[in-house]
Amino acid sequence: MTPALQLEILDLRHFSAASLRSLLEAEARVWSERLEWDYRASANLLLQYLDSRVLPGYVAIEGGRISGYVFCVYEDHKAVIGDVFAVPPHNSDATATEVENRLLENLIELLQNSPGVDRIESQLLLHPHGLHIGVFRSAGFETSKRLFLRLSVRDKTGPRIVRKLPDDLVMRPWKDEDFNPAAHLISTAYEGHLDSHINDQYRSVAGSLRFLHNIVRFPGCGFFDPAASRVLVRPGSHELAGVLLCSRVREDVAHITQLCVARPYQGRGCGRILIDACVDDIRRREFRALTLTVTEGNEGAVSLYRHAGFVEMHSFDAVLWERKK
CATH class of the missing domain: 3.40.630.30 (Gcn5-related N-acetyltransferase (GNAT))
Incomplete structure (x- = not known):
């Protein structure tokens, strides 16, 4: 019997840059392979924000291991979901996409229940069209296909x-x-x-x-x-x-x-x-x-x-x- 996906979803601000470095290195490899993009400078900038402990978002923990993260930034009345990324869980047949969906669901719920947020935008460039569309549409989002x-x-x-x-x-x-x-x-x-x-x-x-x-x-x-x-x-x-x-x-x-x-x-x-x-x-x-x-x-x-x-x-x-x- 396939074990169920057991995840803890925790506040991103509780985690240091060092604890997410290997995950960001894995993400950088995907950016390079999929889009010919050297993501290291963006990852280093993100690591600086992580060490300041002010970046809103969540981390997925599976079996004591960080398997994914999501973050957003606020601009006045608006929140922008900047990125979501996960690696496949060790102790389940679940996919990285399922972990990412769980992270997105938690962040979207937080933002939609935040009184000062009237608008949420996101362009998840790394992720193929349709991959997370079910999560967004079920939460009432409009979607537009973009081409690279x-x-x-x-x-x-x-x-x-x-x-x-x-x-x-x-x-x-x-x-x-x-x-x-x-x-x-x-x-x-x-x-x-x-x-x-x-x-x-x-x-x-x-x-x-x-x-x-x-x-x-x-x-x-x-x-x-x-x-x-x-x-x-x-x-x-x-x-x-x-x-x-x-x-x-x-x-x-x-x-x-x-x-x-x-x-x-x-x-x-x-x-x-x-x-x-x-x-x-x-x-x-x-x-x-x-x-x-x-x-x-x-x-x-x-x-x-x-x-x-x-x-x-x-x-x-x-x-x-x-x-x-």
């Missing part, structure tokens, strides 16, 4: 078409003074967009600015690569008409963290020009791949990326819950 796309930078098939920018735009590398103009661009371009429903940071300049600082200043999405990042500007103006931000997620793999074009310039080839400039830069530096994520329902963006040569390598879920007023 990859372009082999070293595959150069014949001469590339040189595309011309609109006459009133110039392209240049990213500068530190672009934070505020980029935040205005993102909040305007994403108004009413599916992605601003999934991620409410896009709905305001302040939220977009917080998003930009997270991807430029911190290693959660790799190390920001200013050389491969580009903006489109109107000469004589501080306003941006487009932005592409790129990070290095592995020594030879780059990841587009944001691509946004102002609405008056959409459909005029600006997005493709930004992608081509990024590819040219990382190819010169002998990168082998460029990746990005996109919501499947964002059909225009999916079409752009497929025409640029990106292919689907993985899919995952974005989930959202809002408290009924």
Whole structure:
């Protein structure tokens, strides 16, 4: 008879970084194998938060051994489930997914019963589409499928078409003074967009600015690569008409963290020009791949990326819950 899964679910804040290090090392191997992503910098940042004992979440204990963890962060009225990961239990035929589901159920119950939390978001990039969808849907979450796309930078098939920018735009590398103009661009371009429903940071300049600082200043999405990042500007103006931000997620793999074009310039080839400039830069530096994520329902963006040569390598879920007023 298969032994039942016996888990203790305990507060993450009771555990030190050292006690979770081996689990995070196991997770880093999955990030590397599945997404070509060096997760060590993100894991080290997480370990720092663990040692401060302030990160909300849970740990799963099975047979005296840590077998999984989940954590979240709070942003005003919102909670973001940052990650969940588990390894298969030793004393049961249960799967790692079952442990992860148990952790998610506990965290979701906590958050939905927290009076100050009116919204819960999560994008569990590592986990395949549908893997945890039952837990989220049973708790009243909306779900959206997102795609992880990859372009082999070293595959150069014949001469590339040189595309011309609109006459009133110039392209240049990213500068530190672009934070505020980029935040205005993102909040305007994403108004009413599916992605601003999934991620409410896009709905305001302040939220977009917080998003930009997270991807430029911190290693959660790799190390920001200013050389491969580009903006489109109107000469004589501080306003941006487009932005592409790129990070290095592995020594030879780059990841587009944001691509946004102002609405008056959409459909005029600006997005493709930004992608081509990024590819040219990382190819010169002998990168082998460029990746990005996109919501499947964002059909225009999916079409752009497929025409640029990106292919689907993985899919995952974005989930959202809002408290009924």
